[in-house]
Amino acid sequence: MSDxxxxxxxxxxxxxxxxxxDLNATRKFFLDTLxxxxxxxxxxxxxxxxxxxxxxxTLWQAVDPANAVPFDRKNIIGLHHLALKVENDTALDRMYExxxxxxGVSIEFAPEPLLSGPTRHMMCYIPGGIRVEFVAPAG
Numbered sequence: 001m002s003d004x005x006x007x008x009x010x011x012x013x014x015x016x017x018x019x020x021x022d023l024n025a026t027r028k029f030f031l032d033t034l035x036x037x038x039x040x041x042x043x044x045x046x047x048x049x050x051x052x053x054x055x056x057x058t059l060w061q062a063v064d065p066a067n068a069v070p071f072d073r074k075n076i077i078g079l080h081h082l083a084l085k086v087e088n089d090t091a092l093d094r095m096y097e098x099x100x101x102x103x104g105v106s107i108e109f110a111p112e113p114l115l116s117g118p119t120r121h122m123m124c125y126i127p128g129g130i131r132v133e134f135v136a137p138a139g
Contacts (some may be wrong), residue, residue, distance in 0.1 A: 015056035020128030021065030073131045081131040092136035
């Protein structure tokens with residue numbers, strides 16, 4: 001352990017937990033569209049654990065989706081969006097093409113420069129209504 005008292009206490013994200021209105025639809029998106037692997041499940045909760053090998057996404061089924069408060073990035077304290085890194089510009093463009101034909105996905109904007117570039121990104125809503133950004137870092 002380092003004796004640097006100014007060093008951050010945390011070491012990156014362990015997992016991101018999302019409550020969704022349709023666990024199976026959102027799970028299908030992560031497995032089929034993003035090629036994540038399911039690494040666990042608690043059927044009675046119900047929850048599933050998915051991973052891209054770097055980060056784990058935990059999905060929980062909302063108890064009463066019809067009466068749940070939908071995602072609203074401007075008026076609810078909490079998650080504004082989830083940003084996931086992709087390998088490069090080609091991967092980002094392929095993701096965009098794939099997302100255009102994916103059920104339950106609504107594209108907010110196509111790949112474009114982030115601020116003044118050269119990093120590029122796109123934004124969409126995935127099944128369950130969560131706002132997700134895909135980022136292709138420069139270089």
